[in-house]
Amino acid sequence: MTGLNFAVKANICKLIGEETPYDKRDKIEEYLSELNKTDIPIELILISSWRAILKEISTNQISPEQGQQLIKWIFKRDNKN
Numbered sequence: 001m002t003g004l005n006f007a008v009k010a011n012i013c014k015l016i017g018e019e020t021p022y023d024k025r026d027k028i029e030e031y032l033s034e035l036n037k038t039d040i041p042i043e044l045i046l047i048s049s050w051r052a053i054l055k056e057i058s059t060n061q062i063s064p065e066q067g068q069q070l071i072k073w074i075f076k077r078d079n080k081n
Contacts, residue, residue, distance in 0.1 A: 003028060004071060007054060008064040019051070049074055 032043040044053060053070055056062040061071075 003066070004053070004067055008057060008067075046074070 029043065029047045029052045032046045033051070037045075049070070053067045057064055057067050057075070
């Protein structure tokens with residue numbers, strides 16, 4: 001959430017929502033990779049979702065609040081919903 005809030009306040013959603021050039025991994029991608037404790041490359045889905053949320057915020061397709069709700073939903077750990 002902190003990263004999303006910062007990106008919105010600094011008005012850099014579009015910038016950090018783009019893929020990094022030259023096969024470099026960005027810090028968020030590294031962080032998401034470290035979260036993964038399985039053999040399934042879940043970070044591929046997570047980084048794509050992160051970038052899509054930032055892009056949609058930058059083009060006013062969703063609000064920052066909706067972006068936060070999406071991130072909370074993605075990282076929800078229980079299976080109640």
